Amino acid sequence: MSFVLNEDEQMLRDSARAFLAESAPVTALRALRDEKSPTGFSSELWSSFAEMGWSGVLVSEDHGGVDMGYAAAGLVLEEMGRTLASSPFLSTSVLAATAFNLAGTDAQKSKWLPRIAAGETVIAIALDERARHNPDHIETRAKKDGNGFVLSGKKRFVNEGAGADLLIVVARMDDDQIGLFMVDPKANGVSREDRRTVDSHVPADFTFDDVKLDGDAFLSGADDSDAAYRRLLDAGRACQAAESLGVAEQAFDDTIAYISEREQFGVPISSFQGLQHRAAHLLGELELARSLVRRALTTLDTQPSQAPLWCVAAKAKATQVSRLAAAEGIQMHGGVGMTDEYDIGLYYKRAQAAGEFLGDDAFNAGEVARMSGY
């Protein structure tokens, strides 16, 4: 386990930063918003993720990926956070790839992992059913029906739901265990309602009305399907935290740049101690978040059994710090911080939305307490 990036990781981060600054700057998100993009992301950008070799970051070489692990995935997400890049990377290349890795059969892996690596598919994870993330509250049912299943239930705010060509639905089975099920969003009995959110993403609600599934829709490769589900959530949390960290870092950098250039009382406002102390405190919070995110990601790669606590802690901290960084950023920008013209408001919005997914700081702090036995 190492905190310092190795050479490969540095190269990955540098190329991600350069590429995203060029191909997915904040203006790209503005364009998606202003054009009312139906999916909330650009398919062109998604294809180029494959060309960069990122889509298969968690896919083995046998299946056409680069198998670089969660630490690498986190670096890409952190850079995405910096430019607010909207892409199915987290849902498809991280969550769906992890789901197949943990719970897929050989046949399912051989079919889907190469497509993920090639950037040929967008896969969304249909998980939450309530207003707040609650991984235990799963009422969607997959009832055994002959060789297959019948799926019924409702899912809310499925990320990339509007643009997905495959869903992985979290459902309870007859023995009350959690299972992961592949569902074609165009199948009979599936209805979709798109929800435009404050951060200009387009998640969707899904209703499953006695949807008939083949037996091989079930990801049946895991010995313990419930445990695989928990590990999927943890991996997702660490990776979502990495994006939030990037959001926080750029919000902070933008703010420092602004206060260094804006003058009042004849001097740069950055010379005022009231702002300096807030900035220095934020830097401290950023350092803490950065350490936890890195720790969670590298632990997922090297000692997965130790990872859960680090993942929830990282998710809690990154959520809190990204929201704080953007909120402080608006305050330190003064009036222009409230305008659409400046980016800081977009960071504030994304920090809120990214923080909600897989549990905010309050939820994950509760998990920390539970895992720590108090």
Next chain:
Amino acid sequence: MSLENFRKETKDWLEANCPQGMRQPIKSEADICWGGRNWTFASEDQKVWLERMAERGWTLPTWPKEYGGGGLSKEEAFVLKEEMKAINARSPLDSFGIWMLGPALLKYGTHEQKLEFLPPIARGEIRWCQGYSEPGAGSDLVSLRTKGVLEGDHYTVNGQKVWTSYADKSDWIFALVRTEADAPKYNGISFLLIDMDQPGVTTKPIKLISGKSPFCETFFDDAKALVKNRVGEAGQGWEIAKYLLSHERAGIVSEAAFGGLNPVTAAHQSGEVDADGKMSDPILRGDVARLTIDGLAFDATMRRVKEEADHGEGVGARASLLKYMGTELNKRRNELNMSALGYDGLLWEGEKESDGEVARSWLRSRANSIEGGTSEINLNIVAKRVLNLPGA
């Protein structure tokens, strides 16, 4: 020797030489061995442990052997630390000589000064205190006025220091003294080593809110400091002082991060838990969870900074950031301990020797963000030297 062999030998040696009484967590101040001429050992075990470790140079594992250290590589020192931790071994010696003066002497001292002063630090024979702050010079330390006049082979020193921790128990003091009256204020200070066993040096304890008197006013009335005991050049004192402060900050941080009571244990002690052992107040539990998260984050950050330092990215002004974050965290931990203990935390004096310990620790923790540069001063430093914001 390979690291694996070193580990094995170290383990065997510790097993054979660390007295049982030194294999328990530190329970109170008296369990910490500070050393010095006037030191009375809390137990025979404490004495034996210090002697054995000092003989190997392991009170200061990475210092050169000729100066009383162990001559270990960083990796070996880490192994030693791990193996000590594995058997719960206490640190054999803690002192300002180790944390502060030692590193400064290693960097700025002459070979003769190192030979004279470092081995007694390593063996715990001489106890040092730090004479920086004055009544008129706290955060604005550079305005200090204690004066030294060169007279032949010595300086005659006059003035007053304050908040001198453990001055009444110390043998020598490293002091900042204005020796160059005409130089600009940053260039007029020298770093002098002064023997306190002389009529010109007196100390007067100050009582604190924790009920203890760990620090003093220190008075110099025609005190003598030999010129050969000046570290660095005349007027170089401020540079040395700043170097030393960064070590002091690192020391305070590792102290702050160092265990002690935590609010979960406190809640069990006060009975504020449900039948299944969960903290019964949900809001307090939430606050404790956030503390746990920041504690994990802080530990991870310390490791990261160490790793980065090994890769040549110096800690530098980031020590100020860690000092600020670490000490604020420690204050929070103490506050939550008190909340979890409720009325029980208020106990001050009673039959048991341990009465008041938690409250004392809580009160002591308030000083963490004052000593070694206040939180505000450290934030100033971060703003200026890490973020490069314009100076006031």
